[in-house]
Amino acid sequence: MIRLYDTKTRTKTDLVTLEPGKVGMYVCGPTVYNYIHVGNARTFISFDNIRRYLMWRGFDVTFVQNVTDVDDKIIAKSLEEGRTAAEVAAEYTEAFIEDMRKVNVLDPDVRPKATEEIPAMLKLIQELIDSDHAYEVEGDVYFSVRSYPAYGELSGRNIDEMEGGHRELRADGKGIEDRKRDPLDFALWKAAKPGEPAWESPWGQGRPGWHIECSAMSRTYLGLPFDIHGGGGDLVFPHHENERAQSEAACGCTFANYWMHGGMLQINSEKMSKSLGNFKLLRDILKTTDPAVLRFLMLQTHYRSPLDFSEERVAEASVALCRIGNAVKNLDWLLKNAEDGPSVLDAAALSVRTEQAKEAFIQAMDDDFNTCKALGEVFELIAEANGMTAEKTLSREDADAVQGVRDLVVELMGVFGIDVAAESGACAANTYPTEVVALAADLAGYDGADAVEAMDALLNARSEARAAKDWACADAVRDGLCGLGFVIEDTPQGPRVALA
Numbered sequence: 001m002i003r004l005y006d007t008k009t010r011t012k013t014d015l016v017t018l019e020p021g022k023v024g025m026y027v028c029g030p031t032v033y034n035y036i037h038v039g040n041a042r043t044f045i046s047f048d049n050i051r052r053y054l055m056w057r058g059f060d061v062t063f064v065q066n067v068t069d070v071d072d073k074i075i076a077k078s079l080e081e082g083r084t085a086a087e088v089a090a091e092y093t094e095a096f097i098e099d100m101r102k103v104n105v106l107d108p109d110v111r112p113k114a115t116e117e118i119p120a121m122l123k124l125i126q127e128l129i130d131s132d133h134a135y136e137v138e139g140d141v142y143f144s145v146r147s148y149p150a151y152g153e154l155s156g157r158n159i160d161e162m163e164g165g166h167r168e169l170r171a172d173g174k175g176i177e178d179r180k181r182d183p184l185d186f187a188l189w190k191a192a193k194p195g196e197p198a199w200e201s202p203w204g205q206g207r208p209g210w211h212i213e214c215s216a217m218s219r220t221y222l223g224l225p226f227d228i229h230g231g232g233g234d235l236v237f238p239h240h241e242n243e244r245a246q247s248e249a250a251c252g253c254t255f256a257n258y259w260m261h262g263g264m265l266q267i268n269s270e271k272m273s274k275s276l277g278n279f280k281l282l283r284d285i286l287k288t289t290d291p292a293v294l295r296f297l298m299l300q301t302h303y304r305s306p307l308d309f310s311e312e313r314v315a316e317a318s319v320a321l322c323r324i325g326n327a328v329k330n331l332d333w334l335l336k337n338a339e340d341g342p343s344v345l346d347a348a349a350l351s352v353r354t355e356q357a358k359e360a361f362i363q364a365m366d367d368d369f370n371t372c373k374a375l376g377e378v379f380e381l382i383a384e385a386n387g388m389t390a391e392k393t394l395s396r397e398d399a400d401a402v403q404g405v406r407d408l409v410v411e412l413m414g415v416f417g418i419d420v421a422a423e424s425g426a427c428a429a430n431t432y433p434t435e436v437v438a439l440a441a442d443l444a445g446y447d448g449a450d451a452v453e454a455m456d457a458l459l460n461a462r463s464e465a466r467a468a469k470d471w472a473c474a475d476a477v478r479d480g481l482c483g484l485g486f487v488i489e490d491t492p493q494g495p496r497v498a499l500a
């Protein structure tokens with residue numbers, strides 16, 4: 001049984017879906033006025049891992065993620081840049097999709113755009129007006145917070161202790177809240193201001209408020225109630241509290257059965273913010289960081305915990321991921337070079353251990369998606385397989401058991417959207433520093449610029465030197481690599497490089 005932490009009940013609870021074997025998920029998407037930052041990326045990668053895991057466990061997942069393409073920030077940017085809000089939104093929607101694919105986040109099953117779903121929003125707002133949960137004032141429509149007694153339950157707030165909305169002045173100098181019946185009420189529909197994108201409505205030209213967009217789109221594509229509503233932890237209040245209030249007030253039913261929220265991301269232990277100058281866009285990070293390494297780094301922290309992002313953590317994640325990639329390559333090598341001969345390891349025990357690792361992985365992930373613990377199980381299996389196969393030539397008799405380990409490691413990392421069997425990628429490129437190239441130029445006459453090729457050239461030069469009993473040259477290669485943090489391990493299959 002999968003258990004997940006539900007924000008509303010503040011407990012870990014069994015995931016019982018509305019339809020056995022099926023999960024409907026809605027995760028709030030971006031407001032497209034800029035490239036997404038690494039904090040947004042963390043939320044989307046976390047929910048991608050959760051979705052992928054549910055799929056791997058056999059659930060038929062319907063994943064809906066909106067794009068908020070009409071919003072104050074988009075309008076502000078369009079005015080700044082002298083183009084239409086639609087142009088700004090189109091550019092950053094495309095950039096968002098591109099960024100998500102780069103980090104191997106699966107496309108949602110449905111990606112509705114707010115501007116294309118206005119009729120559903122108008123319908124929902126009208127229902128709220130008709131049932132006295134909302135009211136119109138001069139072309140604006142507000143949700144009456146006190147008409148929904150459960151308001152505040154999701155975020156754990158007491159309605160009587162809440163402050164009203166932000167004071168925003170109109171052209172005539174009156175505050176927006178002057179026209180609300182209660183300062184807590186929030187806008188469902190905003191009357192058009194000159195130059196803003198606007199749609200026809202029963203209350204005149206205007207545009208939807210942010211919260212109503214998600215309520216309308218989730219209802220259209222998942223129906224109410226649905227299973228899981230997710231998003232970044234910063235959305236619990238007011239966005240999700242408001243979504244829930246509107247949706248439940250209108251339908252008289254539960255909106256989402258489970259609420260899941262991701263933890264925040266910090267940069268070098270500080271909150272990421274434009275004012276601190278430590279704002280990091282995903283695109284910029286991907287210029288120097290392999291997407292698989294970024295995903296791996298995020299797995300190392302539980303999705304609900306704060307994650308500290310730093311260059312050091314990227315480097316550590318790179319090394320750790322490389323260890324898994326190398327282990328798979330190593331097992332592939334052993335399997336390819338297996339010989340006829342007596343068994344050299346306890347294949348039955350290895351197979352049992354492989355099954356146990358899979359079970360432990362599932363247990364960790366079933367417990368509120370504990371990716372960190374799940375990775376630990378993968379590492380333990382690798383360590384045991386390495387221990388059993390080290391310094392040995394594999395017998396064909398043992399091949400099935402070793403293949404089982406190799407395939408399971410690849411499968412489990414695949415659950416996290418990371419292909420550790422891929423030839424190129426994270427491992428070599430990020431682990432061999434560029435100094436290897438200079439060393440290879442020096443000691444092996446290498447004249448390229450590729451660190452992986454350079455490492456091969458160094459190992460070849462060392463082998464040739466040893467064959468020619470040129471110990472000084474062989475030692476120079478060894479010492480040079482040692483200076484860069486690598487050791488050469490001589491195995492029956494030839495020399496291999498490992499981190500010191």
Ligand SMILES: [Zn+2]
Pocket residue numbers: 028029214239243
């Ligand atoms: Zn939303």
